[in-house]
Amino acid sequence: MIPVVDIFAGPGGLNEGFSSIRDSDGKRVFNTVLSIEMESSAVKTLTLRAAHRFLTDRPGGQPQIYRDYLAQDVTYEEMRASAEVADAFSHAETEVRQFELSEVSRPESDELIRKALPAGQEWVLIGGPPCQAYSLAGRSRRKHDETFKDDHKHFLYREYLHIITEFRPAVFVMENVKGMLSSKNGDGKIFELIEQDLREPGYDLHSMVVSSDTGELKPTDFIIKSEQYGIPQKRHRVIIVGLRRDAQLPAPKVLEPREPVTVHDAIWSLPRLRSGISRRPQSTWEDWAAIRNQAHSFLRAVAGKERASAPDPYKLNTKSTSVRPAERFDKASAAGELQAWLRNDAAPATWNHEARGHMIEDLERYYLLASLVKADGLSPKVRSLPTAHWPKHNNINNLVVPFEDRFRVQVWGKPSSTVVSHIAKDGHYYIHPDPEQMRSLTVREAARLQTFPDNYVFLGNRTQQYTQVGNAVPPLLAAKIAERIAEVLV
Ligand SMILES: C[S@@+](CC[C@H](N)C(=O)[O-])C[C@H]1O[C@@H](n2cnc3c(N)ncnc32)[C@H](O)[C@@H]1O
Known part of the structure; x- marks a missing residue:
């Protein structure tokens, strides 16, 4: 197995892709020997996933207590206390380290x-250093720039370079935002400098x-446009693959474009839920249905008579662990590939599927906006609603309205917009x-x-779980990249 070190590991999206690659005998090609991450909830998620891999690969497979955990029949603590998983977690705790990379801790x-x-x-x-502060990192012309000195994020880039120079991996895969x-300075030179930094220790750079x-x-x-x-x-996102020159590896083949897959392909088969109502933890389905009926009467006012009859509100819960059957897609299609990937070795329960609470006005807005998505599949702007439904905000009458774009319906027939960690703060941009x-x-x-995949369990509180998800490299994309790297190395 080819050892992998994952730094700034987040919840392990990139790593999941590498870990999923198997050879013709079904054996894993890559073996993660170390994941470094500083945030504690992401570390918990990474540790559980490392234990999951260990237990899945163990002769005899996952023990009953772990299967019970995946079925949500026992708690994490009960499972963790079992002697049957002790070796898996001690292995996982050696692999996953909560650690802050910095010059000092080098x-x-x-x-x-x-x-x-x-x-x-x-x-x-x-893994890639999480920063926009590449701006001429460590370069002499910034030495006397106090703001730059204070922004210690750029050190992370230096840490990345240090690991490459000191430990000389055969291949590195560096992910980052566009x-x-x-450069912040607008001199357009930043990429040249990064290229120079990465080439200097003896690497050729490739695009996927x-x-x-x-x-x-x-x-x-x-730049990889994931939806392609x-x-x-x-x-x-930017993905740079570096190959050490003296390893004389062939250049990796580029990824194969696929037809688009949609929000529908991805989430349709999850259990339906209703939202909670903010500040009303005791609220019932009847309270919720009354808000929905009110929202529907607003819709009639906006959209006219054809909306006169509405189905009774679904009788839904705010949380569900049940599993609905997967949709049937042609296996050769991109949607079929996605479903097979998501549902592979599916957990017997749906995890992390609990709706948040929203303010009543937001619920109404969500109902109206999702109802008004047009045939062209564009999410309507909040200002296309009657003013009574505009958010109360000083800026709403400005011509440049920052939150004009704060509300967005993720429409069924298209790929979603970028899932970013801001999803942890509010859900307006991610309306069902x-x-x-x-x-x-x-x-x-x-x-x-x-x-x-559905059997990937996120730990930590719900806000932390959203942040983890938004931070990650999509594991299926990572798997496609890993496959190309495996072809180069094996
Ligand atoms: C963009 S995320 C990485 C996502 C990951 N590659 C994946 O695919 O899931 C960046 C991560 O780096 C972590 N991080 C930031 N600064 C760090 C540091 N100095 N040392 C270790 N981890 C750090 C953050 O907590 C965050 O989880």
Whole structure:
């Protein structure tokens, strides 16, 4: 197995892709030897997932207590206390380290990496430094810039470079936001500097979507538009693959474009839920149905008579652990590939699928906006609603209205917009397409749009779970990249 070190690991999206690759005998090709992450809830999620892999691979498979946990018949603590999973968690706790990478802690992280890497084996570094502060990191012209000195995020980039230079992986896969291609100073040079930094220790850089055979790569050639590769989400991220020159590896093949997959393909088969009502924890379905009926009368006023009759509100709960059958898609289609990926080794219960509470005015807005999605599949703007339904905010009458775009219905027939960690703060941008559910997306729905398999359990409180999901590289995309890296290394 090829060792993998995952740094700035988040909840492990990139790692999940690498871990999923199997050879023709069904054995895993990559073996994560170390995941470094500083945030405690993400560390819990990573640890559980590492234990999950260990238990799944163990001769005899997952023990009953773990299957009971996945079925939500026993609690995490009960499962964790069982001797049957002790070896899995002690393995996982060696693999996953809660640790803050920094210049100061460098001796310790170097030691962790040194210990984790088997001697004499080529290995892969995955993960990207989370920062927009590349702006000329560590360059002399910034030395006297006080604001730059205070912004210690740029050190993370230096840590990344340090690990490459010191430990010389055969391959690195670096993910980042598009902002890394452009400097804050607007001098357009930032990418050249990053390229220079990464090439200097002896690496050639490759894009996963534009072949290096076509000549010199432009900065934008490194952007992967996820929705073009079978991911049900518009997510545009920079992925740079570095190959150590003296390892003389062939350039990885580029990813194969796929037809679009949609929000429907990703989340339709999850149980329906109703939202909660903010500040009314004791509220009942009847309270909720009354709000829905009121919202429907507003809709009649907005959209006219044809909306006169509405079905009775669904009798729904705010949470469900039940599992609905997968949809049948042609296996060869991108939607079929996605379903197979999400449902592979499916858990016997649906995880992380609980609706949040919303203010009554927001519930009404969600109902109206989701009902008014047009045939063109565009989410209506909040200002297309009667003013009574506009959010009360000083800026609403400004011509440039920041929150004009704060409300968005994720429409059934298209890939979703980018799932970002802001989803943890409010759900306005992630309104469920079914008006009758009158709510924003759950953690599980966001996780499906991010292509986390259904048996991927997120730990921590709900806000932390949303943040984890929004931070990740879509595992299915990561798997496609990992497959290309495996072809190069095996
Ligand atoms: C964008 S996320 C990584 C996502 C991950 N690659 C995935 O696919 O799931 C960046 C992560 O880096 C972590 N992080 C930020 N600064 C860090 C540091 N100095 N040391 C360790 N982890 C750090 C954050 O907590 C966050 O979870």
